[in-house]
Amino acid sequence: MATYKTPQGGVIIVFSVLFAMLLMLLPLPETLRFVRPEWVIMVLIYWAMALPNRVGVGFAWVVGLLIDVMMGGTLGVLAFAYALVIYLVLGFHLQLRQYPLWQQALSIMSLVLLVHIIAVLISPRTASWHVWLPAVTSTIMWPFVYGTLRKLRRTLKVS
């Protein structure tokens, strides 16, 4: 018999996503602008992986829409991309949890790449090779994001 725990700590989830949004906006030097990791999708992926009953496709879609507006892109592009990615993550979150960290990071790379492929295909932006850099930096940053959020989840008992 599965015992139902009442969900708690929704505030933490929302705050972590808001904090990731801040990181997306923080001004960086010109040379670093193109390598900014995709903080928001990483945070979303973590929560979808750890608590699939809390963070779903709809939440990801809303967050994506907000980012679209914030960045001034075509409305709905990132909403679609984020929703799709979270859908995929929900599909194999059990496997993803078992992976060693480096393998998880590689999955993150492919997921972030997917976001960028969708963005490049749909929105009329200048496509250059810079587009693929965030996927690499996101991969590098994933262990930190994972560690931080797991610590956060355990100490604050988000479930």
Added chain:
Amino acid sequence: MASLILFFLDSRLNYFSPVRSVLSTIVYPIQTIASLPSDASYWIHDFFKDRKQLREKNTILEAGKLLNSVRLQKLEALERENMRLRELLGSSFRLRERVLVAELLTIDLDPFSQQVVINKGKRYGVFVGQSVLDETGVMGQVTEVSKFSSRVVLLTDPSHGIPVQINRNGLRAVATGRGLGNDLQLEHLPHNADVRVGDLLVTSGLGGRFPIGYPVGTVVSINYPKGKSFAEIAVKPAAHLATSREVLLVLPERRLDTKNESTFSEENQ
């Protein structure tokens, strides 16, 4: 779900500008918080300037002011002369526009499109298409207005074009952005067009978006690629697109004029 997504993808047809404006109002607090650290650093930097630096700056500003007021005297005479001559020709126009000062939010947006967010919105009467200047030239135009903020597309955005004319000989052209890099290019000018390196480009006022006569940039290089019918002309923007913190929004008088004209024509009918 999927239908909702497709629905929103249609936003390119501009049906969703009200929705977008509401959502922008929602994300404005996030944007403000994100710009806080660098705002604070500017503030601290200002606060801890010592007396000597302030005095030096003051002398420089005083000198600049003197120079400007001398130039202004001459300009006023010229302006009056110009108006008089134009009246003789029967085509007078207003030389002065009113402006509104706004500040940039120091946040990074999509690095693949050149946009900035400013802290004045609908509350101050900002409207879509309003032109944005800084102290040295044209910066761009407003594309999206929410309650407290608005989004400005810079001249260097690949989707932006601005009608210009060469100050020296009045040759008209369109300067478009190139995206990456900080240059503009002049489009569709044939090889024999009279353009020289160093020419100053000003807004031509055609199209009715930008007020006439503001500096846009200077020509920095001209190439004549063989086998192509148009010259490749690179223009360096006059405005400090990357470093300006305060911008001016032009409040056009012409709006009122066109309204008056339309009411007149209605009356005539």
